[in-house]
Amino acid sequence: MEVLPLPVFVSILNSSGEALKMELERELLSLCLNRPAAEICPGSGNSRIVPADWQGVMETARAEGLASILYKCLRGGRNLLPQKYMEDLKQEYFLTRTLNKYYFRELVRCLKAMDMPVILLKGAALLPTVYDDLGERPLGDFDILIQYKDLERVKKCLGALGYKYQGGRGPYVNRITFYRPEELVLQLEAHWHIENGMFPNIEAFPVETLWQAAIPVEIEDYRGLILAPHHQILHLTIHALRHSYDRLVLLWDIHLVVDHYKERLNWEELIREASEFYLSRPLYYGLYLTKLLLNTDVPQDVLNRLRPRSLSLEERMFTRFIGRGIRRPGLQYLLYFSMNRGVRKKLKFLWWAFFPPRDILAEMGGLDDSAVGATYWFKCISRRFKSAWQFFVEGLGVRD
Numbered sequence: 001m002e003v004l005p006l007p008v009f010v011s012i013l014n015s016s017g018e019a020l021k022m023e024l025e026r027e028l029l030s031l032c033l034n035r036p037a038a039e040i041c042p043g044s045g046n047s048r049i050v051p052a053d054w055q056g057v058m059e060t061a062r063a064e065g066l067a068s069i070l071y072k073c074l075r076g077g078r079n080l081l082p083q084k085y086m087e088d089l090k091q092e093y094f095l096t097r098t099l100n101k102y103y104f105r106e107l108v109r110c111l112k113a114m115d116m117p118v119i120l121l122k123g124a125a126l127l128p129t130v131y132d133d134l135g136e137r138p139l140g141d142f143d144i145l146i147q148y149k150d151l152e153r154v155k156k157c158l159g160a161l162g163y164k165y166q167g168g169r170g171p172y173v174n175r176i177t178f179y180r181p182e183e184l185v186l187q188l189e190a191h192w193h194i195e196n197g198m199f200p201n202i203e204a205f206p207v208e209t210l211w212q213a214a215i216p217v218e219i220e221d222y223r224g225l226i227l228a229p230h231h232q233i234l235h236l237t238i239h240a241l242r243h244s245y246d247r248l249v250l251l252w253d254i255h256l257v258v259d260h261y262k263e264r265l266n267w268e269e270l271i272r273e274a275s276e277f278y279l280s281r282p283l284y285y286g287l288y289l290t291k292l293l294l295n296t297d298v299p300q301d302v303l304n305r306l307r308p309r310s311l312s313l314e315e316r317m318f319t320r321f322i323g324r325g326i327r328r329p330g331l332q333y334l335l336y337f338s339m340n341r342g343v344r345k346k347l348k349f350l351w352w353a354f355f356p357p358r359d360i361l362a363e364m365g366g367l368d369d370s371a372v373g374a375t376y377w378f379k380c381i382s383r384r385f386k387s388a389w390q391f392f393v394e395g396l397g398v399r400d
Contacts, residue, residue, distance in 0.1 A: 054085050061089075065249030068093045068136045097135030100127065104134070106185050107142050108222045114157045118224055119145035119214050121191070122239065125226040126253055128219050130260040137249065141177075141187040145210065148192040151176070158188070173360065194235050195242075198352055198360055200339035201278040209273070229261040230270035234279060237286025244331035245289060245322070254286055255294045267302050280306050281315075281339055285322075312338045330387045354384050 061067040071089035074081050081089070104127075111118055119125075121143035131137055146154055155165060155176075163178040174193035179185075193207050213228035227235060233254060240250035258265065274283045284306035291298040311319070318334040333353050340346045352360070361380055 054082055057081075058085055058088065062092075063247070065138065065247045066252065068096055068138070069252065072132075072136065093135045096138050097133065100134040100137075100139055102184070103139055103142070103186050104128075104219060107188070108220050110158060110161060110163075110188060111144075111222055111224060113161055114150075114154055116150050116153065117147065117211075119210065120217065120219075120224055120226050121145055121194070121235065122253070125217065125232065126256065128217060129226065130253075130256040137253075139186060141189055143189045143191060145194070145207075146190050146192055147211075151190070151192065154190055163188070195238065196360060198336075198349070198356070199238075200336050200345075200349065201341065205277045205279070228266075229257060229264060230266045230273070232257050233265070233270060233287075234274060234283060237283045238279065240286050240289075241282045241332050241335065244327045244329060246327045246329070248293070251286070251290045251294060254290045255296045258290070258296050258298060262297075267299060271302065271305055274306065278339060278341070281308060281335060284308065285335070289322075314338045328387065328390065330384070354388075355381060 057070075058067070061070045067089060071086075071093045074086065075090070107124060123137060123139045124142045124144065127134055127137055127139075158165070158178050162180050162183075164181065165176050165178045167173060167176050174196050175189050175191040178188040178190065193202070193205075194210070195202055195205075210227055210231055213231060214225040215228055217224055217226045226232070236250070236254045236257065240254065243250060245251065270283070271280075274280045284303065287296075287298045287306070288303055290296045291303070308315070314334045315338040318331065318338070321331055321334070337346060337349055337353070340349045358377070361377060
């Protein structure tokens with residue numbers, strides 16, 4: 001297999017590839033993510049890392065979703081960061097913590113109103129368990145896994161709390177979004193599968209497996225469920241790939257799950273299920289990147305067993321884009337295409353990639369089906385062809 005040149009991934013954090021401009025800032029972030037603040041203070045042997053553009057450090061941290069992590073690493077660092085920027089990070093950290101406390105209170109209110117089995121996903125599951133406190137990770141929404149048979153009941157219960165909903169219609173959509181207009185609450189996405197119908201070999205993934213292995217969690221006075229540790233890793237690696245690894249926090253989530261559960265992680269079961277459900281590739285790339293960039297304690301034997309024995313042309317293109325630090329939306333489709341088994345499925349996926357079903361377009365745009373008319377559809381298709389051309393230009397070195 002071609003070895004991924006992924007150290008470049010860290011040194012090219014912006015999509016335009018201006019690596020030299022941001023080199024010192026990213027090096028500092030990398031150190032902060034892997035070592036205590038005292039180890040990177042002046043006089044510790046790392047004092048050579050003194051970026052001239054501290055604003056660049058801040059912007060990089062925010063763009064990667066790691067501003068609060070940077071603050072916690074540096075707040076005992078003997079003024080390594082200029083006071084002005086340290087104050088900015090401090091304010092952002094405490095604002096994030098305050099908002100998250102409010103958001104979780106509302107989430108618990110919703111969960112109690114539903115009064116049914118629910119599995120918390122992603123940030124909703126990670127903040128109360130593997131993160132140190134609610135201020136470490138900003139939230140964009142809440143994700144929960146429900147059973148499809150409970151969908152109408154969920155609509156009724158949340159409707160009674162003033163929530164409206166959109167999406168959830170069509171054969172390829174596996175989620176519905178609840179929101180409260182003009183109120184400071186996060187959207188609540190209720191899923192009955194962890195991916196939509198476009199995901200390769202989705203029929204091979206029995207969602208019942210997630211329910212059978214789920215473990216209890218307590219948030220305030222609510223007792224709910226979260227995915228078993230090995231299922232969390234499987235889900236988070238799939239999710240990170242779906243977003244083309246566009247923010248380092250997606251890998252940081254995986255890092256914390258591995259670090260938190262340590263010997264309780266069932267690596268054998270993870271490898272077995274990834275193989276059985278045709279998810280070895282998303283799992284491999286997610287764990288490989290996390291180990292490489294964040295020094296995560298992923299056993300090398302696990303990576304060796306997951307590592308693809310051969311690469312298709314599209315997967316080689318995928319590794320080339322990743323190696324160049326290109327993290328544009330749509331990158332995941334190269335690997336998805338490779339994961340589809342058989343010519344018929346590959347052709348079907350290729351058609352869907354450029355001409356998605358209406359319900360998938362509505363889901364991606366956060367719209368109701370009725371809003372996806374001919375004009376919207378044409379704009380989406382145009383963007384997809386434009387994105388494909390940009391990949392060709394950036395990845396293969398072609399110029400206009």
